[in-house]
Amino acid sequence: MGANLFRNLSFFSATLSFFLLVGIFAVLFTYAQQSMQEFGFDFLLTEEWEADEDDEGGIFGGYIPIIGTLLSTLIAMTIATPLAMGIAIFLTEIAHDKIVKPFSIAIELLAAIPSIIYGMWGLFYFAPIVQLTIGGNGVGLLTAGIVLAIMVIPYMAAITRDSMNTTPDVLKESAYAMGATKFEVIKDVVMPYSKGGIIGSIILSLGRALGETMAVAFLIGSIMSIPKSITDPTTSIPVLLANNFAEAQDLEISSMYYLALILFVVSFAIISVAKFYFLGRNK
Amino acid sequence: MEKQDFKAVMEVKDLFFTYPGVSEPTLKKNNLTIYKNKITALIGPSGCGKSTLLRAMNRIHDLYPGCEYKGKIDFLNPQSGKMENLLELRKENELIGLRQRVGMIFQRPTPFPMSIYDNVAYGLKLSGLKNKSELDGRVEKALKDAAIWKEAKDRLKDSALGLSGGQQQRLCIARSVALKPEVLLFDEPTSALDPISTSAIEELITELKKDITVVIVTHNMQQASRLSDYTTFMYLGDIIEFNKTEKIFVNPSVKLTEEYITGRFG
Ligand SMILES: Nc1ncnc2c1ncn2[C@@H]1O[C@H](COP(=O)(O)OP(=O)(O)O)[C@@H](O)[C@H]1O
Ligand SMILES: [Mg+2]
Numbered sequence: 001m002g003a004n005l006f007r008n009l010s011f012f013s014a015t016l017s018f019f020l021l022v023g024i025f026a027v028l029f030t031y032a033q034q035s036m037q038e039f040g041f042d043f044l045l046t047e048e049w050e051a052d053e054d055d056e057g058g059i060f061g062g063y064i065p066i067i068g069t070l071l072s073t074l075i076a077m078t079i080a081t082p083l084a085m086g087i088a089i090f091l092t093e094i095a096h097d098k099i100v101k102p103f104s105i106a107i108e109l110l111a112a113i114p115s116i117i118y119g120m121w122g123l124f125y126f127a128p129i130v131q132l133t134i135g136g137n138g139v140g141l142l143t144a145g146i147v148l149a150i151m152v153i154p155y156m157a158a159i160t161r162d163s164m165n166t167t168p169d170v171l172k173e174s175a176y177a178m179g180a181t182k183f184e185v186i187k188d189v190v191m192p193y194s195k196g197g198i199i200g201s202i203i204l205s206l207g208r209a210l211g212e213t214m215a216v217a218f219l220i221g222s223i224m225s226i227p228k229s230i231t232d233p234t235t236s237i238p239v240l241l242a243n244n245f246a247e248a249q250d251l252e253i254s255s256m257y258y259l260a261l262i263l264f265v266v267s268f269a270i271i272s273v274a275k276f277y278f279l280g281r282n283k
Numbered sequence: 284m285e286k287q288d289f290k291a292v293m294e295v296k297d298l299f300f301t302y303p304g305v306s307e308p309t310l311k312k313n314n315l316t317i318y319k320n321k322i323t324a325l326i327g328p329s330g331c332g333k334s335t336l337l338r339a340m341n342r343i344h345d346l347y348p349g350c351e352y353k354g355k356i357d358f359l360n361p362q363s364g365k366m367e368n369l370l371e372l373r374k375e376n377e378l379i380g381l382r383q384r385v386g387m388i389f390q391r392p393t394p395f396p397m398s399i400y401d402n403v404a405y406g407l408k409l410s411g412l413k414n415k416s417e418l419d420g421r422v423e424k425a426l427k428d429a430a431i432w433k434e435a436k437d438r439l440k441d442s443a444l445g446l447s448g449g450q451q452q453r454l455c456i457a458r459s460v461a462l463k464p465e466v467l468l469f470d471e472p473t474s475a476l477d478p479i480s481t482s483a484i485e486e487l488i489t490e491l492k493k494d495i496t497v498v499i500v501t502h503n504m505q506q507a508s509r510l511s512d513y514t515t516f517m518y519l520g521d522i523i524e525f526n527k528t529e530k531i532f533v534n535p536s537v538k539l540t541e542e543y544i545t546g547r548f549g
Pocket of ligand 1: 303305327328330331332333335
């Protein structure tokens with residue numbers, strides 16, 4: 001009886017999550033219709049985001065938030081990936097047992113800090129540092145990118161570490177037994193062996209960076225303009241949605257659904273690829 | 284008998300070995316001689332320290348900090364003809380040099396996640412060989428020496444993980460042989476294999492001793508008696524008896540050895 005109930009329950013939850021996914025897609029797609037019919041694929045390349053005086057229509061284009069999202073994510077990933085790999089390698093292959101434990105706990109805690117705290121810290125503490133050392137107004141692409149990197153590093157490092165830890169000791173020993181150095185063992189045995197997990201961790205972090213709202217809202221400047229330099233303020237998809245949703249009407253609302261749909265499809269594609277890699281590794 | 288027959292390559296002298304965090308030494312006052320181009324078998328009940336002794340011979344223990352050695356393991360320097368204590372090596376590059384001279388094959392095959400060719404070429408590249416045609420030649424020779432050339436020659440570029448267990452183990456032997464080591468250490472190399480792969484490996488090891496000195500840990504009495512020239516019986520970290528294999532199996536001098544060989548314990 002209990003087993004049967006449990007089976008039905010889990011079947012129900014599994015189907016529910018599938019229908020939720022389809023449902024979200026359907027809702028986004030339906031609400032985006034008005035804007036899609038109005039602007040089509042030109043939406044992706046239009047820079048304006050301007051409502052008419054009467055709030056009835058206007059011109060809305062996704063170019064700037066899309067570019068802002070992509071650039072801030074790119075900056076974040078460029079900084080985060082090598083650092084996270086370094087941390088994971090340090091924890092699995094180099095650090096003494098005594099440091100590994102506290103270090104690992106610290107990393108897991110960092111990964112659990114709510115993003116708004118990173119946003120506040122970034123705005124009040126980090127933005128002035130960027131302004132002083134690199135220039136700009138403090139807030140902007142670079143600041144958002146760096147803080148995003150700081151946010152995803154613990155996450156990426158933790159997953160990469162777990163996957164590197166699955167490399168069997170004998171495999172490493174056999175490389176050492178052929179005269180490999182520690183560096184060569186990491187490069188030729190540990191990294192190839194845990195390749196699937198490493199790529200998975202990068203893609204999952206990428207998904208997180210793409211969708212991050214609060215921290216970026218604090219730091220990117222939230223201005224509808226194309227960044228001319230790396231320190232310029234701009235905006236991103238989640239930030240634009242969060243800031244404008246309350247006052248928008250009709251076509252503008254529909255355009256935001258359009259943007260949300262674009263983000264949804266991109267994130268979904270990325271997570272699917274990540275899943276594919278994780279499953280591929282477990283086989 | 285020729286004098287050559289008794290040339291020692293390695294002499295373990297009063298060796299004590301202690302794992303980190305363990306109060307008692309795991310190896311107690313071990314004495315043993317490894318003769319050149321001979322096969323020396325280490326036998327004894329599981330947990331008696333066979334692997335521990337073997338892993339001291341290429342200092343693979345040193346990958347994990349905190350291991351303690353006492354005593355000596357003298358290793359023949361082929362250039363000078365002198366014995367040098369390998370426990371005195373400290374620097375990483377000295378240990379790397381040692382491990383290129385003393386190869387190791389593990390219980391389970393450990394192919395690297397790369398192609399068959401790259402598995403064999405790997406150690407050669409590490410040791411600085413870059414010339415493509417020379418690499419090709421050495422890889423082919425090693426695969427032939429390890430009796431896996433026939434099965435591997437048409438799939439050199441395929442992943443080594445696609446080979447069967449027995450083939451993988453021969454590939455691992457090829458990989459070590461390619462480096463032309465002076466000594467090869469085998470830690471129960473056939474215990475994870477089927478009987479046919481096992482006999483292929485045994486044949487191969489017998490072949491190898493023309494060029495290489497072999498030390499093999501085995502829990503299989505028949506294997507020890509079939510393969511080896513010398514046998515060492517270990518018990519609880521002590522070397523109980525070390526002698527020619529015929530002597531150990533036909534007429535052991537210690538009661539304990541006889542009891543173990545006849546299967547009364549272990
Ligand atoms: N890393 C280790 N740390 C502490 N003790 C160990 C370690 N490895 C093996 N031992 C102990 O050393 C003894 C000998 O082990 P081992 O050499 O593996 O035995 P064998 O190969 O003869 O079966 C065993 O009692 C085992 O529990
Ligand atoms: Mg063992």
